[in-house]
Amino acid sequence: MDEPVSTPARLAVVVGGSGGVGGALARALVENPAYDQIVVLSRQRPAYCSAPESQGRLVWIAADILDEDSLAEAARRIGLLGAPALILIATGILHDERLTPEKTMRTLNAEALSRIFLVNAVGPALAAKHLLPLTPRDQPSVLAALSARVGSIGDNQLGGWYGYRASKAALNMLIHTLAIEHRRTRPLGICVALHPGTVDTALSAPFQGPGMAQRLFTPERSAAALLAVVDGLGPDANGGFYAWDGAPIPW
Template sequence: MNAGGRSTAAPNLAIVIGASGGVGRALAERLSADPAHGRILALSRRRPPGWEEDGRRTWREVDILDEDSLVRAAAQAADLGAPSRILVATGQLHGAGLAPEKTMRSLDLAALTALFATNAAGPALAAKHFLPLTPRDRPSVFAALSARVGSIGDNRLGGWYGYRASKAALNMLIRTLAIEHRRTRPLGLCVALHPGTVDTDLSAPFQGGVAPEALFTPDRSAQALLAVLDGLKPDDNGGLFAWDGTPIPW
């Protein structure tokens, strides 16, 4: 037990929030196959298909827009150890009443509010409750899936107002979290990641113009993202990085 009464028996706990999605599930499976992580905690609204619990793998129900569920999940995570990796793999681009806007004439308050809640507020609330669990005396990484289209500097096509703006908001939240987190966790990093165009439900309606070699399987994206995390340096704190490790401008 540490001074705060929290168990540190499993020092290399990895947490994946949004583990039932395509990339989230692939991240959880990749981390499960890595012996460097003593425990894997998968969190999502639904149990990932085929997910089996054992001595290393645990699943708990959580909804990033339900703060009470985040509080409960964080308490359960604290019993497993101090997480060295926390990955937030949630996001929304389309759905009932939601579609990327081609023009400002399509802007809608309810749609914008929903996108900002899921893509920005939810990950921020996850950070609020899970970042305090990370160790103070060794490296850790908190990473959230963002998107290249959330880069203001890279925006040359316009459109997709709500998705672009909500991911840009996420990027700012990550940057701000990184500054505060570093004050108490000098070895801790907070970053945003662009996973590439991945063959999942999120991108399915928009894959028509994507070259086959540029459309990743979830496993390929997860492998690339974990490699990026492995290569991060202290100065990368608060950055936005593509799946190949290339920094993306804000």
Template sequence: MASAVVIGASGGLGRALVGALALGGEHASVFALSRAGAALGDVVPEPVRYGCVDVTNEASIAAAAERVARCGPVGLVIVATGLLHQSGLVPEKAIRTLDPAAMATVFAVNTIGPALVAKHFLPLLPRSGRSVFAALSARVGSIDDNRLGGWYAYRASKAALNQILRTLSIEAKRTHPDAIVAGLHPGTVATGLSRPFRPDAGAPGLFTPEASAAHLLAVLDGLNPPDSGGVFAWDGQRIPA
């Protein structure tokens, strides 16, 4: 069996993905990589292997890929990192509030980070046989589906990520014809990322991390090589570019 890798395993959804993959028993190891690099609460300990990675530091990503490569083939990579807000950084309601430093920070995590993960982890996927490289995107990254405006940095970073995934899928077909590259929209998940913007607990359309992880893994299980390059919502529907 090949291994699975979750980048951003210390977040709410990342932890849930690690737990679901570990319980699924379909992977030789599940690498739970994050800046924390420590044991992740109640996640099943076997076959989880913990490690450090910082998606804003290419040397850290390269070192993590080297550690994973020593343990055999990799069949699944999920980048579960994301930045919407933090202290001193909030989504913009109008263009006049756009801050270049904040925008660069958002792009570093949401766009450049996953691209660098692909750079170093795509070579670990088998040249033949089904494999998956996926990254968490967002419906608000869709240009055609933008109805409300605002959130310039976050929307643009996810739109750019979607383009990177699409471009990666084209390149991957040349060397990994059975590989699937996909973006995933998890819906609104009860995690720290969505806390200031989500509906009350129990409201329709709000998922626990565990429910969202189950949805996303089911979506990935249903994808085939012709789907590569697309962005898919938690219910399997393709999101327009």
């Protein structure tokens, strides 16, 4: 009698699972029976990964998107668990103690621009470099990176926020280019950039002016919308840039 052929576990991977949207995505995926396990990558273990109800479904692996050694080790461990059918890259930076969006070109400086490009463009590209080879060759898969509408050159009517806009535009180009190469070996694979809407998280908190409350998404609402977009992607979506409602965004 022939030995039964084992099927690799079907995984969903969330890179940046300690953030507001990343955490909401991971928690939503735990409830999705389409995936055997949800793997969360972040520098620090999120509290929800230790919750009793998540044990067995959630796997946390320490990784830093700017540390290739940690990404390579994370990829090795993920490969032992199974094959990622879904990879969500939910990392990004808009401000911190050293960084704030530029209102005018007079405030541009090399250190701030370099940092925001590293986190918003280089890091996701390195994560994709190590994780895309783990996706199945003969089954559908999706890699989606969280971008931002302000990264659209065609939609830029206000100016300002130079570094954030430019770094997200660079991310969009990297994802589009990865999509072309990835399709050569994974004909059913899709790579896209997604705009999550304006979400009520620490990233947007300093910029939530009067009247924004009705336009703000909770992380949970944004995550649900993004996962619905991912579920609806067809082969022609490869390399595209889409909003939280599935509408294409101009480059």
